[in-house]
Amino acid sequence: MASLQNNELNNHLQSDDDDADVIHIIDIRNGTFPEHISGRIESNDTIEFKVNSDDDYDIFQVYKDNTDYYRIDNGIELFNINNNTSEKKRRIVLSFSFHCTTMELYFCIIPSLQHETYFKSRQCPKENCEKNYLVIYRNEMKFSFNDNKESQKIILHKNDTIELEWISKRGNSYRIEENRYCPISGGLYKIEQPSDIITNHAVSQGKFQKTFNEYGTSFLFRLTETNQIHDIMVCIIKDKYQIKHIEITDINIQPNIISIEQNDSIIFEWNTKEKQTLIQIDPYLIDKNTQQSIELKTIGEHFFWPYEPSYRGYMIHKFNQTGIFCFKTANNQIGTIIVEPKKNIYSFPIFGDQLILKMNTNDFVQFEWKMTDSQEEPVLITVDANTSIVPDVAGGLTGIFDCSMHKCVKVEPFFRSYFHTCETFLLHIPQHGLYSFAYCDNRDDVVERISDIVHNYRIIVDGEQYGESISPSDEPNFQLNLSPGKHECYLSVIPKMTVYKLCDIKDVT
Incomplete structure (x- = not known):
């Protein structure tokens, strides 16, 4: 809800x-x-x-x-x-x-x-x-607006759809623009929308619809015809549904392709005129006799209808492994299920005692605060380029977060104050490394030098320390000589007492 x-x-x-x-x-x-x-x-x-x-x-x-x-x-x-x-x-x-x-x-x-x-x-x-x-x-997230300013926060699940409608009785015109916050530039960038869900010009009566398919934080600006921010709706997508539904009809599968996370379940349901069944198949292996994909029917491992074909059927299967799974029906319709790795969301109170968070590149960090925690100025979370240690990739931090594609614009004072009231910001960090975060502009009072924050670093390879501990003052370029094959490598941080916030990101591969 x-x-x-x-x-x-x-x-x-x-x-x-x-x-x-x-x-x-x-x-x-x-x-x-x-x-x-x-x-x-x-x-x-x-x-x-x-x-x-x-x-x-x-x-x-x-x-x-x-x-x-x-x-x-x-x-x-x-x-x-x-x-x-x-x-x-x-x-x-x-x-x-x-x-x-x-x-x-x-x-x-x-x-x-x-x-x-x-x-x-x-x-x-x-x-x-x-x-x-x-x-x-099904959750109905429909919101109606008039000329009043109605900034608000909503908590959503992945795959939720919201619909905004507005009508002005004063002849004012508005449009909706989706923006996201960039922690590198400290600015905002616009998310382009399909032409069928939004008009690019302000109107006195209009509608905006958006389905959120990923975790994260989005800001929906209601802009006037002079591009002034009238109000803001922040959408925080931080949960998911554990069971999704596939309906099999006589002529199609709805949806034909579906994505879920590891350990989620699928309901397979049909109520058809012709008898139906379903069975998992391997689309890459062909039975020489039937010239069709090989059927998979191992109890406890594969998913299939274990009874005789029927006009009415309902079964549930939990997917414990990642991968791409295909199935066919009695009339050879093919469906596909994509099972992605489970995504974890880690809570990280920025004014709490926790100073370091370790996570994988597949996960999300949820920065949290209370408006009453910061008395001097509003919270604004940014990545500190001087004290972050990231891989040598094209563009550095701006390359990791695709900042060149964003065309960020400076944050307006109105948004800065509004961001502070959200008390939550969800962020995905797609590349392994050590990321240092500041949460206000007055850096002399909040953020110290990295040598005052970190005692030393340790390179961990396959669960064991590799080489000697590294001082924060050492040259941040290191060479690892490893045997061929896959290894789990990450940088472990041994902290000192500090008010700095660090995210230690491990690569999941």
Whole structure:
């Protein structure tokens, strides 16, 4: 659910702050869901089941096929819950990403003592399932504006789409421009948008739509016809959905190509006129007899529909390994799943005690602060070129962050003050090295010389120190003589007490 500052939640929801989970309480005291569930349930909300008895219940996910219900392998499951079970063990997070407007989830509720009896068959009794369903809505992030200034912050997931609409009753004209902040120049650069989602000139009534497919921080400026900043919406993309949805129809696969992260899951679902199935294939190996891609059906390793072809099907598979995976349906439609390495986001309070952060080039650093922490001037995070140690690549720091492509412009005072109120900045550092960050302009008070910050460096190769420790005053050029093959190499920093912030980035290859 999109998080807005000063956004009031409905009374039936429990939420402490912008990042808190939205929790819906469902009472199953009679072994069924209540007839009416109040409130709109959205993707990434949390369901907490309430049991007002000492009897144990099992709750597991099923799918509906006409009037029949079937247990879903690898679906949502809660076992042996009662009124003494902890809240955590009575909760499920609906972390689903799907392209349709809504998704229905069905559950079977049974007494735990009858678990063995019910699990002998895929089919579940109708009376234990038909009333136990949830309608999950896709997050709707639509915002309407008038002539009032409404700067705000929203927290998003990867693949979320926001839609901004505005209408002026005073004859004023506006346009939306997406900008990102560059920590090298300390400036802003514009993100070009496809022509179908934005107009390049200000209008009195307009719409802007954007899908965010990567982690990061984006600033949406509402500009006047004279290019003055009217207000700003900052979009912080710092989470993801753990389960994505693929729908198989008689004529296509939606989506045909999908990207997920390692350890995420895919729902494969169909409700077709012709019987369907699916099976993982190796697109690079051809069966000599059939002249088709070799089918992969090792239980526990590959994903495939383990039952007879059917008009209705629903299965879930968790992808634990990275790579590109292909599958085909009964009518030889081909789908592709790209599993990328898991991306970690590391919290780094800039006014905290932590001085050094070690991370991989695949990860993100999330700088955090409170407006009350800095009394003298607003926070503005920049990479210090004098004390950072980076590989010898074309363009140095500006080459690493593609600054030549950005055409950065100087930060306006209005944005500087607004950046300070965001209290969060997400950054990806794509190249290994040692990056030093300053967080205000008054460098004499905040940032000291590198020799006052670092005691020494150590080169680590395959988990072992390589050579002698290196002083900060030594020439920052070193030669490593290694045996052929891949090695994990990074620079370890031994710090002194300091107010400087360092990011020690390891290459993931």
